[in-house]
Amino acid sequence: MAAYSSGATRVERQISLPFNQAFKIALRNITIRLGRAMITGAGTMLGIAFLMSVFASNLMLVAKGVTPSPEQAQKSAWLVAMSLLVSFVGITNSMLMSVTERYKEIGTFKCLGALDKFIVMMFLIESALLGFFGSLAGAILGLLFVLITNISHIAALNWAAVILDVLGCVVLGTVLSVGAALPPAIRAAKMQAVDAMRTEV
Numbered sequence: 001m002a003a004y005s006s007g008a009t010r011v012e013r014q015i016s017l018p019f020n021q022a023f024k025i026a027l028r029n030i031t032i033r034l035g036r037a038m039i040t041g042a043g044t045m046l047g048i049a050f051l052m053s054v055f056a057s058n059l060m061l062v063a064k065g066v067t068p069s070p071e072q073a074q075k076s077a078w079l080v081a082m083s084l085l086v087s088f089v090g091i092t093n094s095m096l097m098s099v100t101e102r103y104k105e106i107g108t109f110k111c112l113g114a115l116d117k118f119i120v121m122m123f124l125i126e127s128a129l130l131g132f133f134g135s136l137a138g139a140i141l142g143l144l145f146v147l148i149t150n151i152s153h154i155a156a157l158n159w160a161a162v163i164l165d166v167l168g169c170v171v172l173g174t175v176l177s178v179g180a181a182l183p184p185a186i187r188a189a190k191m192q193a194v195d196a197m198r199t200e201v
Contacts, residue, residue: 037130099185136170
């Protein structure tokens with residue numbers, strides 16, 4: 001709790017809630033808006049699934065004793081970059097729509113004295129959860145696709161490299177989701193409580 005004055009205006013209390021409370025609220029928001037959450041997570045999942053399939057395919061080529069040509073490597077890198085860009089734009093769009101749908105909820109938090117950093121934290125935690133689980137599902141899906149289509153060479157696969165690629169994809173997808181959620185989260189935090197409460201969506 002904090003109290004301060006600025007000119008003729010005095011704010012009696014502002015609420016600085018701990019991380020675990022922001023986490024609970026973010027988790028509740030995901031369960032309440034499960035359909036929207038699944039759409040957002042699906043964008044991340046598909047992008048990471050494609051990324052993991054490219055990584056796993058390259059490892060499978062090595063297991064077969066084939067070295068990818070520079071042209072193939074360049075094409076794979078371009079496709080990966082495009083898939084991540086599409087995922088980033090999709091997540092940003094979904095989070096912007098989520099902010100718009102929740103203007104009054106944000107206004108209520110602000111009227112109760114929630115700090116701007118709490119609003120930002122809430123949205124970023126929500127996006128991180130969606131990004132983590134979406135990326136994990138995508139990495140597993142992309143890996144399974146390559147394994148099923150190359151089942152005869154599974155034994156020769158470098159599993160240590162596979163695990164590192166899976167972890168890298170999950171981390172990348174989570175960071176991508178948080179980065180995409182940052183602009184709408186800041187926008188939500190800067191909203192005036194009165195404007196948010198009277199907005200019709």
